[in-house]
Amino acid sequence: MxxxxxxxxxxxxxxxxxxxxxxxxxxxxxxxxxxxxxxxxxxxxxxxxxxxxxxxxxxxxxxxxxxxxxxxxxxxxxxxxxxxxxxxxxxxxxxxxxxxxxxxxxxxxxxxxxxxxxxxxxxxxxxxxxxxxxxxxxxxxxxxxxxxxxxxxxxxxxxxxxxxxxxxxxxEHNIDLLWKLPVGDMFGVGSKMKRHLNNMGIYTIGGLAKFPLNLLKKKWGINGEVLWQTANGVDYSPVKVTTHNKQKAIGHHMTLPRDYSNIEDIKTVLLELSTEVARRCRVKGYMGVTISCGVRSSDFDSPTGFHRQVTLPIPTNFDMDIFNAAFKLFKESWDHQPIRSLGVTIGNLQPADNYQIDLFDNYLEREQLNSVLDTIWNKYGRTAIFRASSLTGAGQATERARKIGGHYK
Structure with a gap:
């Protein structure tokens, strides 16, 4: 070959x-x-x-x-x-x-x-x-x-x-040059993994390459074998043009312009994030069942926070379903300290054209409403229509619409 x-x-x-x-x-x-x-x-x-x-x-x-x-x-x-x-x-x-x-x-x-x-x-x-x-x-x-x-x-x-x-x-002819480097320089090794490896006495990529594979697998399972293979220059994954075609999750996270400590202000931003996540889900043709909420505190020196998730009984791409789940997670986990960043994610995605409906919920009405909203947003932009709460001092919808990936266009 x-x-x-x-x-x-x-x-x-x-x-x-x-x-x-x-x-x-x-x-x-x-x-x-x-x-x-x-x-x-x-x-x-x-x-x-x-x-x-x-x-x-x-x-x-x-x-x-x-x-x-x-x-x-x-x-x-x-x-x-x-x-x-x-x-x-x-x-x-x-x-x-x-x-x-x-x-x-x-x-x-x-x-x-x-x-x-x-x-x-x-x-x-x-x-x-x-x-x-x-x-x-x-x-x-x-x-x-x-x-x-x-x-x-x-x-x-x-x-x-x-x-x-x-x-x-x-x-393989010059891999010894790689083996001389610190293990933190290896592809796939972040700061946390570097600390773990250092604690095991592994300080170089060569040290990892020659470390007993069975011990790495015992500690990290398949991930341990991947680390060992990478250190030895082994990788079976092909170059694929479709790698990013299928998403596992859709989320939106933002760093807030100031400390948020009022529950109503935080609720406003959570609703905006949930609306954007739901819109992206529909654009990509997905529904999801796992809702995650992540928060980080405003203390730069000793940041605290949490990341919680819940699985819904049926898949959704409606903003209020996502928001209600995220807000419940937030209320259950928030320590009432000021926060500086907030994120909402929906996971366990599946195609939106084939799903189980809830007999006690009017899905058709909500689908029609979201179809109208998506049509307006696609034609006139994200600021063409939004909830009145986004006009309050806590709202970030208009500011966020001016950005891509958290930065101005």
């Missing part, structure tokens, strides 16, 4: 790079893309290479970055702009292969195994892809190469980003 040639293509400092392409005056200046500090989202989302030389890192507070570089250029995010560029980059990748799997807005997996007769070997294709992306968008791409997705991802994150030409292949 022919060995696969898999890429993980990553856009360097994507948001910041897009802003520099749009405004050439920023090209040689230290620039970061950050949220609005007045609305409690003053976090660095992206820093250009020049800014990174000052020690500025993604996710650090804006004030910290400014203390490191007083001349820092600060640009608020333009999410629609980034989405448009990301789609354009996907189209460029489609010229080289039809197997393109989005991993995030600035990272995509490609399988170019069958493209070599048309475009050259794996390194030539990588170079041509970089050149095409730079020529058409002005964005510099780094390419990690491997015989599977895990190796390609780790090749990009740990080596291609530091390589002069932005390309690196990781395989």
């Amino acid at each position: 022919k060995e696969r040639i898999i890429y993980l293509v990553d856009m360097q400092s994507f948001y910041a790079s897009v802003e520099k392409v749009i405004n050439n005056a920023y090209r040689d200046k230290p620039l970061v893309v950050a949220g609005d500090p007045e609305r409690r989202s003053g976090i660095i989302l992206a820093a250009c290479p020049i800014a990174k030389k000052y020690g500025i890192k993604t996710t650090e507070a804006l004030w910290e970055a400014q203390s490191k570089c007083p001349d820092l250029i600060i640009v608020k995010p333009h999410m629609q702009r980034y989405i448009d560029v990301s789609i354009a980059i996907s189209e460029i990748m489609g010229r080289f292969t039809d197997l393109v799997e989005p991993y995030s807005i600035d990272e995509q997996f490609l399988d170019v195994t069958g493209s070599q007769k048309l475009f050259g070997d794996q390194y030539q294709i990588a170079q041509k892809l970089q050149e095409a992306i730079m020529r058409d968008t002005g964005i510099y791409a780094r390419v990690g190469i491997g015989k599977n997705k895990a190796l390609a991802k780790m090749a990009c994150d740990n080596f291609a980003k530091k390589n002069k030409n932005g390309v690196f292949r990781l395989d």
Whole structure:
């Protein structure tokens, strides 16, 4: 069987790079893309290479970055702009292969195994892809190469980003380079897992690769085997263009502009979130039965909160069903401390065209109402019609409609 040639293509400092392409005056200046500090989202989302030389890192507070570089250029995010560029980059990748799997807005997996007769070997294709992306968008791409997705991802994150030409292949011949790295640098290992592994005496990726598999499986089951396989460069998952076609859950979360401690104010936001989750469910053609409510407190130093869920007797995509369940969960779990973020999710999704109805509920009437609402929203936008409670000081519907992914369009 022919060995696969898999890429993980990553856009360097994507948001910041897009802003520099749009405004050439920023090209040689230290620039970061950050949220609005007045609305409690003053976090660095992206820093250009020049800014990174000052020690500025993604996710650090804006004030910290400014203390490191007083001349820092600060640009608020333009999410629609980034989405448009990301789609354009996907189209460029489609010229080289039809197997393109989005991993995030600035990272995509490609399988170019069958493209070599048309475009050259794996390194030539990588170079041509970089050149095409730079020529058409002005964005510099780094390419990690491997015989599977895990190796390609780790090749990009740990080596291609530091390589002069932005390309690196990781395989069994040089995997010892990977094994020397801290275990926290491995694909799939977060901060919590890193602590667990360190407590077991595992500090490097090589240490994990050589750790007894039976002990890892005993502790974490199948996840333990996945960790061991990743450390050894094993990954059987193919590049799939349909990876994101089927959702497991639909949710909406928001960081509040101020501390919310009044139950009526919180109720207003919960209702808005439930309405948006229900609308997204209907747009995607789903119903769900598991409702989740998540809360985080306003204490930045010692945050508290909860995440609770309940299963409904029948599936739904109606906002009041979702809201009533979420609000009940909230009241049962809230410690009456001010909160700074709130989220609602519906899970265990199923197609909305085939479901069991409740004989004691007028589903037809509610379906007709929601059909009218969806028609108005689709034609005139999300602010065309909303509940009167959203006009109160607690309401966030109009402000949220101006954003994509929590950031302004």
